[in-house]
Amino acid sequence: xxxxxxxxxxxxxxxxxxxxxxxxxxxxxxxxxxxxxxxxxxxxxxxxxxxxxxxxxxxxxxxxxxxxxxxxxxxxxxxxxxxxxxxxxxxxxxxxxxxxxxxxxxxxxxxxxxxxxxxxxxxxxxxxxxxxxxxxxxxxxxxxxxxxxxxxxxxxxxxxxxxxxxxxxxxxxxxxxxxxxxxxxxxxxxxxxxxxxxxxxxxxxxxxxxxxxxxxxxxxxxxxxxxxxxxxxxxxxxxxxxxxxxxxxxxxxxxxxxxxxxxxxxxxxxxxxxxxxxxxxxxxxxxxxxxxxxxxxxxxxxxxxxxxxxxxxxxxxxxxxxxxxxxxxxxxxxxxxxxxxxxxxxxxxxxxxxxxxxxxxxxxxxxxxxxxxxxxxxxxxxxxxxxxxxx
Amino acid sequence: xxxxxxxxxxxxxxxxxxxxxxxxxxxxxxxxxxxxxxxxxxxxxxxxxxxxxxxxxxxxxxxxxxxxxxxxxxxxxxxxxxxxxxxxxxxxxxxxx
Amino acid sequence: xxxxxxxxxxxxxxxxxxxxxxxxxxxxxxxxxxxxxxxxxxxxxxxxxxxxxxxxxxxxxxxxxxxxxxxxxxxxxxxxxxxxxxxxxxxxxxxxxxxxxxxxxxxxxxxxxxxxxxxxxxxxxxxxxxxxxxxxxxxxxxxxxxxxxxxxxxxxxxxxxxxxxxxxxxxxxxxxxxxxxx
Numbered sequence: 001x002x003x004x005x006x007x008x009x010x011x012x013x014x015x016x017x018x019x020x021x022x023x024x025x026x027x028x029x030x031x032x033x034x035x036x037x038x039x040x041x042x043x044x045x046x047x048x049x050x051x052x053x054x055x056x057x058x059x060x061x062x063x064x065x066x067x068x069x070x071x072x073x074x075x076x077x078x079x080x081x082x083x084x085x086x087x088x089x090x091x092x093x094x095x096x097x098x099x100x101x102x103x104x105x106x107x108x109x110x111x112x113x114x115x116x117x118x119x120x121x122x123x124x125x126x127x128x129x130x131x132x133x134x135x136x137x138x139x140x141x142x143x144x145x146x147x148x149x150x151x152x153x154x155x156x157x158x159x160x161x162x163x164x165x166x167x168x169x170x171x172x173x174x175x176x177x178x179x180x181x182x183x184x185x186x187x188x189x190x191x192x193x194x195x196x197x198x199x200x201x202x203x204x205x206x207x208x209x210x211x212x213x214x215x216x217x218x219x220x221x222x223x224x225x226x227x228x229x230x231x232x233x234x235x236x237x238x239x240x241x242x243x244x245x246x247x248x249x250x251x252x253x254x255x256x257x258x259x260x261x262x263x264x265x266x267x268x269x270x271x272x273x274x275x276x277x278x279x280x281x282x283x284x285x286x287x288x289x290x291x292x293x294x295x296x297x298x299x300x301x302x303x304x305x306x307x308x309x310x311x312x313x314x315x316x317x318x319x320x321x322x323x324x325x326x327x328x329x330x331x332x333x334x335x336x337x338x339x340x341x342x343x344x345x346x347x348x349x350x351x352x353x354x355x356x357x358x359x360x361x362x363x364x365x366x367x368x369x370x371x372x373x374x375x376x377x378x379x380x381x382x383x384x385x386x387x388x389x390x391x
Numbered sequence: 392x393x394x395x396x397x398x399x400x401x402x403x404x405x406x407x408x409x410x411x412x413x414x415x416x417x418x419x420x421x422x423x424x425x426x427x428x429x430x431x432x433x434x435x436x437x438x439x440x441x442x443x444x445x446x447x448x449x450x451x452x453x454x455x456x457x458x459x460x461x462x463x464x465x466x467x468x469x470x471x472x473x474x475x476x477x478x479x480x481x482x483x484x485x486x487x488x
Numbered sequence: 489x490x491x492x493x494x495x496x497x498x499x500x501x502x503x504x505x506x507x508x509x510x511x512x513x514x515x516x517x518x519x520x521x522x523x524x525x526x527x528x529x530x531x532x533x534x535x536x537x538x539x540x541x542x543x544x545x546x547x548x549x550x551x552x553x554x555x556x557x558x559x560x561x562x563x564x565x566x567x568x569x570x571x572x573x574x575x576x577x578x579x580x581x582x583x584x585x586x587x588x589x590x591x592x593x594x595x596x597x598x599x600x601x602x603x604x605x606x607x608x609x610x611x612x613x614x615x616x617x618x619x620x621x622x623x624x625x626x627x628x629x630x631x632x633x634x635x636x637x638x639x640x641x642x643x644x645x646x647x648x649x650x651x652x653x654x655x656x657x658x659x660x661x662x663x664x665x666x667x668x669x670x
Contacts, residue, residue, distance in 0.1 A: 206409050220408050273549050
């Protein structure tokens with residue numbers, strides 16, 4: 001039986017990694033990820049977790065160690081945030097292209113300057129095109145569950161790609177809340193030991209990471225893209241088996257009171273919970289507003305998203321990151337593309353909110369929902385705007 | 392490179408573009424990069440092995456008498472062995488002459 | 489849902505107070521969140537920590553703006569922080585002070601309903617340190633009544649180990665000595 005405990009989400013994340021019976025952890029501490037790595041090092045040092053903990057001198061080295069470890073066939077974990085991700089990014093591309101099933105928890109944080117340790121999705125969006133599978137948690141329970149799920153997906157021989165589990169820095173990482181921690185035996189049933197398809201082995205030498213000339217690079221990208229696309233089915237399948245093992249259900253795109261909604265808000269991450277509270281209040285006031293939450297960011301769930309929003313006349317996409325002077329924020333860009341490709345053209349406005357730790361409140365969501373409906377009514381030009389900016 | 396010469400379908404690529412055959416770099420013929428080849432005068436050679444050590448490729452191997460012989464499949468004609476030979480036993484001979 | 493804001497100084501254990509409250513509530517089968525005012529930790533600087541306790545699942549991630557209860561760990565904070573800010577209508581302010589309600593009101597202008605306890609004295613006498621976090625939890629339980637005091641036993645034991653008993657004693661004494669305005 002799972003145990004219901006009050007626990008800081010970062011500590012729960014580390015416990016989940018330990019329950020996943022990880023072999024190697026290579027990580028460098030950075031706020032707000034620090035407690036994840038600290039607790040894992042304690043678990044290894046105290047003998048509770050039989051794993052190698054490799055303290056490294058930078059995130060670049062952390063991911064490089066992970067590449068070596070995963071190539072040798074070890075179940076491998078790391079975690080970072082923000083500037084740490086920026087330093088690590090070079091090797092993140094390598095990890096994905098070499099098809100190494102590393103699992104990383106990113107405690108999402110803004111990027112400098114100005115120096116800011118608080119939450120937004122700048123690091124998540126920087127990692128967007130690395131070819132990793134990326135999931136996004138809304139609460140502490142999901143962080144734990146998505147970690148088990150991440151190993152399951154990453155190590156599936158149809159996937160063999162690294163998986164990033166995103167949790168909002170501080171808002172989730174430093175939150176104490178009730179979390180169901182499953183028994184080790186339950187996790188073992190869900191997540192059997194990793195069987196590498198190919199690994200570094202002195203008895204049977206292979207070359208991992210050779211040069212790819214122009215006559216092969218395009219083909220290499222093609223196969224990576226196809227595998228990532230195909231990973232969606234495995235992601236869904238792993239959530240289905242998660243449900244039968246643990247009872248909790250996850251989908252690529254989640255909806256909340258959106259079936260008959262005229263206005264739909266789209267969110268990703270922990271703000272989704274706040275948005276749900278706002279939806280309850282808006283519904284209470286007789287307004288037909290619903291919520292669509294993106295849980296799987298890569299591979300992007302195109303059909304699922306379209307199905308969730310196709311009935312809406314008005315859509316507001318909330319981005320927690322900017323694409324400075326692009327057409328709109330990164331989540332909105334995906335939504336627009338999905339709609340355009342299918343010939344749908346609801347009124348669509350993009351709101352940039354919650355940058356660098358700025359709180360996004362229930363009231364903010366109510367204002368966005370009311371404002372987008374009014375804009376649609378007036379036929380205002382569509383675009384993006386940053387909310388909560390002091391003039 | 393997946394295969395040096397062949398153009399391979401994306402469907403046929405190994406996992407992570409890994410090369411499964413150990414030592415396959417040995418197939419790479421660097422010998423045709425050469426405009427001059429290294430030739431050793433075994434009368435003056437003292438079998439010190441410096442040519443073997445300094446050769447950036449895999450040209451030299453030791454024979455039963457302890458002399459180092461060239462495998463021209465790999466010799467790029469760089470001349471490092473000739474430069475390093477302490478008794479000037481190696482000379483670079485122009486190809487095509 | 490009850491929302492609580494703790495005011496303390498960095499190092500006094502306001503964050504620990506919030507954490508222990510949430511852990512006790514979760515142990516009782518309730519839902520709870522505890523979180524600090526996120527940021528760099530500065531010893532001595534005024535800090536805040538927050539708790540939400542509810543019988544149903546909590547589905548919001550915004551900060552606590554309108555607490556039902558405010559707990560002030562350090563009397564000197566009253567001079568520099570508006571501890572009543574955002575307090576809900578009919579909300580309760582729980583103070584560590586040796587003064588009477590009348591004196592406090594006259595000096596600070598606080599209008600809210602008050603619960604008072606000389607937590608510094610209790611902490612010094614029971615634990616010989618001026619750290620009032622666990623002591624003030626006794627006052628919180630008395631004032632807000634959202635948990636049984638026994639619910640704090642396990643979280644305090646897990647957190648403080650060999651010095652848990654002293655903390656529990658201070659907590660119990662504060663529970664008994666706290667006076668709550670009607």
